[in-house]
Amino acid sequence: MPVDQHSDPFEDRFAAALRDTGAGFDADRAALTAAGRTRGRRLRLRRRAAVAGCAAGIALVGVGGALVLPGDDASGPRRTSTAAASTASPAPAPAAFSGDDLLRTLKGLLPGGEFSQESARGTGDRMGPAARLVYDDGKGAAAVAVSLGRIEPGSEAARETTRCPDETFVPHDGCTSSRLPDGSLLMLFQGYEYPDRRVDTKWWNAELVTPEGRHVSVSEWNAPAQKGAEISREEPPLSPERLKEVATAPVWHEIVDAIPERAASAQTPGAASRAPGQDVGRTLAGLLPEGVKVVARGGQESEFAYVVVDDGKGASLVQINVQHGMSDVADELYGSGETLPDGTRVATRQGPGDDRVPGVLMWTVDTLRPGADGFRVVVSAFNNGAAHAAPTRDEPALGMEQLRRIALSPEWDAMR
Known part of the structure; x- marks a missing residue:
């Protein structure tokens, strides 16, 4: 869904928003739909959080991993190294770069x-290298x-990072x-910095992922x-071309x-299990009640999908998220809900x-x-046809009982 835009890319995902806000169901629409952007954020929106408080500049790359900076004299390029150069080593450690270098x-x-x-972080910072400044061209x-x-x-992350956000959730020019x-x-x-355009601050962003997995994110406002x-x-x-x-x-x-390799964090429960987004969307469409027409649809590569339906009374957005590994937050999410005879827990809002x-x-x-896989299905309906849009009808096109039947349908068990 949309990435708080900056996010945190937005960052920047619907599943994460549900983990963080699902307990009380008091999150606003923007938080629950933050995955539609992607990157996003996306997309992007998570990305801007990573660069907040930073900035940088340079021109040439010298031979042997040296960064040639403006103002360097002919005696040699400037660079910061985490290890002394050694003629005995055939593969010296890559140079490290400071925030000033960036x-x-x-x-x-x-x-x-x-x-x-100006502010910046170097390659040795655990948050990763980033730079930020205020630029005035007159x-x-x-x-x-x-x-x-x-x-x-x-990877899926690489594709989502460089995929344009869905205008249903992230309006853009x-x-x-x-x-x-x-x-x-x-x-x-x-x-725009705010997808709902409550302030008309423009945000332009470039996301690059190379075949080697290098990721460069550049933003301007x-x-x-x-x-x-x-x-x-x-x-x-x-301009976009200059960007x-x-x-x-x-x-x-x-x-x-030059960014140091760090041990990968432990995989979260169920992280390897992701329901394909196309299957999620297809199943959702097949479970819709008679009398509603699908006028638009979309989603992410995994877990999230949506349809916009119209029963003749106006457009209504219906979105669904299918997640694994959610048992650890069950008490937070369903503490005030009900438990069915088969052990399924249900919360409504x-x-x-x-x-x-x-x-x-x-x-x-x-x-x-119920079960160790922590299989969660969340379905929501709105009385408008797109995130941050004005209402198109008095109530959502699907009532609570219809949403309940969709969420509890055994059709979802095929994705467990």
């Missing part, structure tokens, strides 16, 4: 202008940020996703801060290669669907099957 790199890739409010101050990391090439000649995937996104600052210019300073040039600059590859859009309703049935 700032110089970013500045060197931007057109001429003034810079302020047409108004604008925040610009970059973050770097690794993503398993060919433009987005392209393409494969470059070198095999890299690139997404160029032109949208038409304000000196991504949130809480007055809009200072009509659009962010870099692409910054994101695809080869210099970032060397910096990513009827209330506002979006705190910032008056009149939007969200009706939800949340279920957890």
Whole structure:
């Protein structure tokens, strides 16, 4: 679903939002639909959290892993190394780069202008290298940020990171996703800091994932801060083509290669089990009651799907999330709900669907099957046809009993 946009990419997923907010069902619509963006966030939205408080600049990559920075003299390039060079070692450790290195790199890739409010992290930081600054080309101050990391090439995460968000959840002015000649995937996104447009701060974003799994994320805004600052210019300073040039600059590859390898975190229960998104959407559509027509559909690669239905009284969004490994939060999610004779736990909610859009309703049935797999099916219906849109009808097209039948259907057992 949509990635708080910045997220945290948004970050930036529906399943995570449900884990965090499902207990009291008091999360607003935006939190529960945060996975539709992707990256997102996505998409993206999680990504911007990773670069908050950072920035950078540079021009050339020297021979042997050296980063040539503006102002270096002919005696040699500047770089920071985590280990002394050794002529006896045929494979020296890659150079490490400081936050100042990243700032110089970013500045060197931007057109001429003034810079302020700089901050950055180097490759040795556990949060990963990132940089952020305020850039003014004479047409108004604008925040610009970059973050770097690794993503398993060919993985679901790589595809979602570079996939354009669904406009049902993340309204935007433009987005392209393409494969470059070198095999890299690139997404160029032109949208808004707030998907509901409560503030018209524009957020433009480039997401690059190379065949080797290097991940470069570059963001820019038409304000000196991504949130809480007055809009200072009509659009962010870099055109999509210039944004692409910054994101695809080869210099970032060397910096990513210098990020230390760290032990992978323990896999969470059920993380290996993900219901394919197409199967989730197909099953949901097959369980809809008679009299409703599907006018739109979509979802993610796994776990999440939605349909927009119309029974002749207006569009109504119906979304579903299918998760595994949720037994550890059962008491939080279903403590005030009911337990059926077969051990299935059920919680329901009827209330506002979006705190910032008056009149939007969200009706939800949340279920957890018995068993060690912690199999959860959550289905919600709204009285509007898209996230953050105005109501299109008085109530959702599906009532609570219809949602309950969908969530408890044995059809979902095939995904356990």
